Amino acid sequence: xxxxxxxxxxxxxxxxxxxxxxxxxxxVLGGCASPGPPLPPTLNLPQVVSGSGLTATRVGDQVSLHWxxxxxxxxxxxxxxxxxxxxxxxxxxxxxxxxxxxxxxGRLAVTPGASDAADAxxxxxxxxxxxLLAYRVQLLNAVGRTAGPSLxxxxxxxxxxxxxxxFSGEVTRDGVALRWRAESQGTGSREQGTGNVGTVELERTxxxxxxxxKNTGALAELTAAKQPAETRFRAxxxxxxxxxxxxxxxxxxxxxxxxxxxAQRVTSVAVGGQTLEARSxxxxxxEFAVRDVFAPDVPKGLVAIPGMAGGVGAEAAVPTIDLxxxxxxxxxxxxxxxxxxxxxxxxxxxxxxxxxAAAFRDLKVTAGRTYSYRVTAVSTAGNESAASGEVTETAAxx
Numbered sequence: 001x002x003x004x005x006x007x008x009x010x011x012x013x014x015x016x017x018x019x020x021x022x023x024x025x026x027x028v029l030g031g032c033a034s035p036g037p038p039l040p041p042t043l044n045l046p047q048v049v050s051g052s053g054l055t056a057t058r059v060g061d062q063v064s065l066h067w068x069x070x071x072x073x074x075x076x077x078x079x080x081x082x083x084x085x086x087x088x089x090x091x092x093x094x095x096x097x098x099x100x101x102x103x104x105x106g107r108l109a110v111t112p113g114a115s116d117a118a119d120a121x122x123x124x125x126x127x128x129x130x131x132l133l134a135y136r137v138q139l140l141n142a143v144g145r146t147a148g149p150s151l152x153x154x155x156x157x158x159x160x161x162x163x164x165x166x167f168s169g170e171v172t173r174d175g176v177a178l179r180w181r182a183e184s185q186g187t188g189s190r191e192q193g194t195g196n197v198g199t200v201e202l203e204r205t206x207x208x209x210x211x212x213x214k215n216t217g218a219l220a221e222l223t224a225a226k227q228p229a230e231t232r233f234r235a236x237x238x239x240x241x242x243x244x245x246x247x248x249x250x251x252x253x254x255x256x257x258x259x260x261x262x263a264q265r266v267t268s269v270a271v272g273g274q275t276l277e278a279r280s281x282x283x284x285x286x287e288f289a290v291r292d293v294f295a296p297d298v299p300k301g302l303v304a305i306p307g308m309a310g311g312v313g314a315e316a317a318v319p320t321i322d323l324x325x326x327x328x329x330x331x332x333x334x335x336x337x338x339x340x341x342x343x344x345x346x347x348x349x350x351x352x353x354x355x356x357a358a359a360f361r362d363l364k365v366t367a368g369r370t371y372s373y374r375v376t377a378v379s380t381a382g383n384e385s386a387a388s389g390e391v392t393e394t395a396a397x398x
Contacts, residue, residue: 046139051151060281063119071112081142092132130158132272156276161265167283173294175251182246198267204231207258292381301326304393319367319395327358365395
């Protein structure tokens with residue numbers, strides 16, 4: 001079948017074999033179904049590392065870098081193929097902040113998500129004087145192309161603070177007591193350009209997701225939820241001329257948990273318009289299981305007062321001896337035990353297993369007889385304190 005249409009080429013008619021009606025309509029309408037110019041192929045360039053997510057931390061004689069590697073290319077497509085991170089370091093002039101050419105100091109394979117790298121500083125950058133270092137990270141695709149480096153982040157070159165020495169500790173009734181070899185200002189001249197001993201920072205890691213003591217069920221979940229996985233706290237002011245305390249007590253630990261501690265010295269240095277921290281390498285780790293094995297404080301202020309009780313109506317009054325003492329403010333105290341004896345006899349507990357208030361009335365005394373008393377405190381774990389001071393009183397006669 002042949003279909004005729006007017007040719008623009010010669011203003012005549014020609015036969016076009018096999019051309020359908022739809023094609024004729026499109027031709028007459030000027031080719032509206034044309035796909036247009038072809039799109040350029042994607043270069044598969046990883047997006048530039050976000051400057052707000054890039055950090056640099058001086059630890060010992062190296063700089064630790066952390067960033068998030070993007071998941072998409074500059075065309076907002078999923079990254080295909082391998083990704084290589086190139087770490088670039090430059091020394092910035094402290095006087096005029098003039099940047100020297102940026103030189104790559106390392107490469108490593110990365111995947112989308114949290115990424116880390118470490119730059120081991122050469123000897124020239126771990127000696128005096130302190131200088132300003134600028135770091136950038138750029139991501140290369142499988143053929144070595146990049147969309148460019150990140151914005152810079154800064155770290156301090158120069159001597160690092162010395163590591164914490166003599167790090168030790170023990171669990172006490174007040175918490176975990178940590179100790180280290182104290183340094184004075186005079187021994188800190190090698191530190192980060194200031195001559196001060198800086199601050200000792202402790203990092204505590206919760207090792208168990210649930211308590212290791214007797215707590216179970218909802219109480220265990222509540223106790224575990226109150227403790228963060230990692231906690232940092234500092235000892236010492238970090239000011240020039242400050243005295244290193246040589247130890248501290250972590251009073252925030254909870255009974256039934258296991259903890260790990262490390263310690264670092266932290267100093268600050270102002271260089272190139274930046275105030276930066278430098279850290280020593282972490283100390284060896286210490287681990288502690290915190291259990292309630294300590295007795296509460298000994299009760300104080302025990303007094304005894306004789307008296308009479310009852311005597312209403314036909315009932316005769318009976319002698320009593322009332323005891324009172326200062327309440328123990330420790331939260332872990334579950335109650336008290338009261339002990340009594342007569343002259344020449346052994347101490348025997350009187351009253352209930354635990355007296356919950358700081359007072360007790362002894363109704364089982366005989367008029368005219370003399371009794372001695374003492375009191376102990378008992379923790380929620382069943383640990384009993386030493387006995388209080390002894391008091392002696394004679395029951396009243398009817």
